Amino acid sequence: MKKKSTFSFSLILKHLTVLFLVLIWTLPTLGLLVSSVRDKDQLTASGWWTALVTTERNEVYRTPIADEQVAVEGGWRIYMPLFEAGSDRSIGSWGLRADEIGLNLPGDKVSLDDGSAISVLESGELDWFSETPFTHTRGIRVFVDARIPPRFTFDNYREVLASEGVGQAFINTLTVTLPATFIPILIAAFAAYALAWMDFAGRHWLLAGVVGLLVVPLQMSLIPVLQLYNQVGAILGVPSKSYVGVWLAHTGFGLPLAIYLLRNYMAGLPREIMESARMDGASHFDIFLKIVLPLSIPALASFAIFQFLWVWNDLLVAMVYLGQGVEKIVLTAQLRELLGSRGANWEILTSGAFITIVVPLVVFLSMQRYFVRGLLAGSVKGG
Amino acid sequence: MIGQITSALMAILFAVGGCALFFVGANVLLDRTLSSRGHMTDLQRQQRDSLRESIRPWIFIGPAVALLTIFLVYPVFKSLWLSFHDANGESFVGVSNYQWALTDPEFRISIRNNLLWLLVVPTLSTGFGLLIAYMTDRLWWGQIARSLVFLPMAISFVGASVIWKFVYDYRGTQGDQIGLMNAILVAFGLEPQAWISLPFWNNFLLMVILIWIQTGFAMVILGAAIRGVPEDTLEAAQMEGASPMQMLFRIVIPQIVPTIVVVWTTITILVLKVFDIVLAMTNGQWDTEVLANLMFDWMFRGGGDFGRGSTIAVVIMIAVLPIMYWNIKRAREDEQ
Numbered sequence: 001m002k003k004k005s006t007f008s009f010s011l012i013l014k015h016l017t018v019l020f021l022v023l024i025w026t027l028p029t030l031g032l033l034v035s036s037v038r039d040k041d042q043l044t045a046s047g048w049w050t051a052l053v054t055t056e057r058n059e060v061y062r063t064p065i066a067d068e069q070v071a072v073e074g075g076w077r078i079y080m081p082l083f084e085a086g087s088d089r090s091i092g093s094w095g096l097r098a099d100e101i102g103l104n105l106p107g108d109k110v111s112l113d114d115g116s117a118i119s120v121l122e123s124g125e126l127d128w129f130s131e132t133p134f135t136h137t138r139g140i141r142v143f144v145d146a147r148i149p150p151r152f153t154f155d156n157y158r159e160v161l162a163s164e165g166v167g168q169a170f171i172n173t174l175t176v177t178l179p180a181t182f183i184p185i186l187i188a189a190f191a192a193y194a195l196a197w198m199d200f201a202g203r204h205w206l207l208a209g210v211v212g213l214l215v216v217p218l219q220m221s222l223i224p225v226l227q228l229y230n231q232v233g234a235i236l237g238v239p240s241k242s243y244v245g246v247w248l249a250h251t252g253f254g255l256p257l258a259i260y261l262l263r264n265y266m267a268g269l270p271r272e273i274m275e276s277a278r279m280d281g282a283s284h285f286d287i288f289l290k291i292v293l294p295l296s297i298p299a300l301a302s303f304a305i306f307q308f309l310w311v312w313n314d315l316l317v318a319m320v321y322l323g324q325g326v327e328k329i330v331l332t333a334q335l336r337e338l339l340g341s342r343g344a345n346w347e348i349l350t351s352g353a354f355i356t357i358v359v360p361l362v363v364f365l366s367m368q369r370y371f372v373r374g375l376l377a378g379s380v381k382g383g
Numbered sequence: 384m385i386g387q388i389t390s391a392l393m394a395i396l397f398a399v400g401g402c403a404l405f406f407v408g409a410n411v412l413l414d415r416t417l418s419s420r421g422h423m424t425d426l427q428r429q430q431r432d433s434l435r436e437s438i439r440p441w442i443f444i445g446p447a448v449a450l451l452t453i454f455l456v457y458p459v460f461k462s463l464w465l466s467f468h469d470a471n472g473e474s475f476v477g478v479s480n481y482q483w484a485l486t487d488p489e490f491r492i493s494i495r496n497n498l499l500w501l502l503v504v505p506t507l508s509t510g511f512g513l514l515i516a517y518m519t520d521r522l523w524w525g526q527i528a529r530s531l532v533f534l535p536m537a538i539s540f541v542g543a544s545v546i547w548k549f550v551y552d553y554r555g556t557q558g559d560q561i562g563l564m565n566a567i568l569v570a571f572g573l574e575p576q577a578w579i580s581l582p583f584w585n586n587f588l589l590m591v592i593l594i595w596i597q598t599g600f601a602m603v604i605l606g607a608a609i610r611g612v613p614e615d616t617l618e619a620a621q622m623e624g625a626s627p628m629q630m631l632f633r634i635v636i637p638q639i640v641p642t643i644v645v646v647w648t649t650i651t652i653l654v655l656k657v658f659d660i661v662l663a664m665t666n667g668q669w670d671t672e673v674l675a676n677l678m679f680d681w682m683f684r685g686g687g688d689f690g691r692g693s694t695i696a697v698v699i700m701i702a703v704l705p706i707m708y709w710n711i712k713r714a715r716e717d718e719q
Contacts, residue, residue, distance in 0.1 A: 252454025313539030
């Protein structure tokens with residue numbers, strides 16, 4: 001009996017621990033997503049976890065001066081709506097001193113020393129009445145507890161897409177990513193087949209070389225390739241920062257993993273198929289095109305997802321070889337730019353960040369199976 | 384905009400089509416020029432066959448070898464060469480770039496921070512990954528939990544930096560905190576802090592971002608390894624009355640050590656190259672500089688100092704060498 005109760009206690013503990021960990025891993029992203037659709041004033045006034053409840057904010061207003069009084073029956077009146085027309089805000093309480101903000105309810109009348117009376121309605125309308133004309137040249141301050149109901153909007157997205165250059169950057173990223181995903185697949189597939197099934201001198205050295213290149217840090221290539229591009233640009237009279245340059249760079253940097261993954265997969269295909277095809281007189285080219293390539297589609301898909309995510313999310317290669325011009329800047333670089341220039345505008349940053357991560361997230365979620373398979377092939381088997 | 388989309392699509396067609404055309408064309412050309420059909424002796428035919436088939440592998444692998452050479456092999460040697468030359472790569476300066484590195488305060492901070500990153504990030508990513516993989520292994524909602532922890536892997540380092548910068552946000556002492564971390568502190572009656580500019584500790588806050596991303600990777604790989612642990616060893620331990628934690632440390636971990644090492648080294652290599660997070664969060668301010676960001680900085684600082692930049696790249700490369708050696712050795716053993 002005792003054994004059983006400790007068992008279920010540890011089970012609850014296990015559920016709670018996993019739940020806690022999952023929350024840590026999801027809350028930051030959830031916060032971004034929620035914040036990106038909040039009204040930008042609310043976003044800076046209260047935490048995103050309060051997005052669904054009415055926020056209260058202490059605000060201070062100053063009444064108009066005597067010039068704006070109007071004569072009414074029995075006296076003089078100063079009127080001012082505290083909130084903009086059409087606002088859904090309301091007044092929770094109000095007062096005439098900062099420490100008396102909770103003193104009066106909406107609609108209460110407060111008499112001043114000069115015999116006038118002031119009141120603030122729930123709708124935020126301030127009404128100040130006096131039997132004698134007002135003479136003050138400086139308005140008095142009114143402290144209110146403004147209640148702001150939750151408000152969600154896509155304005156942040158509209159703004160960030162149109163005027164912060166994120167829309168253009170999205171197209172630029174797409175222009176970089178698609179060719180930089182497909183070119184290496186094609187080149188690597190041929191190379192992987194050769195390494196797996198063709199017999200030639202130096203095959204083992206090449207394979208060892210590919211495994212070695214897998215871990216060469218990108219940093220080693222940055223400067224020499226940049227110099228190379230500058231020279232080529234100068235000789236051919238073309239700009240040294242170009243989409244072609246970025247595609248080639250991503251292809252070069254992605255090839256080791258591509259060749260490695262595809263070779264491992266192709267080497268695992270049954271030998272008998274190849275041999276019987278050889279017997280029938282098929283050339284290596286035919287075997288590759290008609291047998292190996294169709295059979296390798298799962299591995300091709302795995303690598304395609306890797307490369308797609310890597311290129312889409314890359315900042316370094318794009319910054320060095322594509323630059324920061326408006327017509328070429330990619331999403332990640334644009335987002336970093338916004339972090340610098342609009343660092344305090346969370347409505348821009350959250351919606352901008354979400355736009356940069358939404359495509360990889362969709363690809364990732366819909367093709368997780370292939371991605372996991374690729375991960376396992378890349379790290380558990382060998383290398 | 385439509386124009387750019389069209390030209391992007393054209394580029395894809397052009398690039399992929401060009402590649403395909405090369406492979407098909409080269410193979411057809413080879414078959415034509417070295418055809419073994421027609422009038423010839425058996426010996427001639429055999430010679431042609433073997434010549435043709437010894438050329439063909441190089442058509443298959445040629446483009447890959449060329450690209451690997453241009454983008455990875457040549458740059459390794461060129462960077463090494465540049466590291467012994469001045470800012471423009473014109474005159475030989477011996478080891479003075481390395482001497483500069485040893486005495487430069489920024490470089491020293493970077494080395495210290497990189498060591499911290501190397502110590503903390505692979506350890507915690509692997510640790511959390513293992514823990515979550517083990518705990519969710521037989522949970523009925525384990526699949527959902529794993530997917531959620533795995534999700535950050537799809538998020539770019541810059542995107543993740545924005546996400547976490549928002550978590551660390553500091554609003555001064557007036558008004559509500561909109562950053563989750565400071566809000567929690569305030570809820571417990573503690574003082575909010577401007578975390579990002581708090582030297583030394585801010586390093587760990589940047590590390591959290593990479594750990595957050597990489598734990599999913601560790602979890603998936605280790606999860607697969609855990610499922611490969613023989614059922615009977617686990618059952619035997621359970622019969623003996625071992626607690627879940629005892630089973631993890633005594634039964635599961637010893638059997639998956641090779642996988643743990645692979646995960647660890649993979650994350651280690653990634654950590655050595657960490658750049659985006661530091662650039663986006665602090666750009667190396669408040670003592671958070673790391674080698675990869677410092678290298679990027681020197682590439683462009685004052686018109687670009689390629690000597691010093693290359694020197695820093697070489698230092699990163701040297702740190703990777705042992706792992707590279709070990710990988711090649713293991714891959715060759717697998718081949719046998």
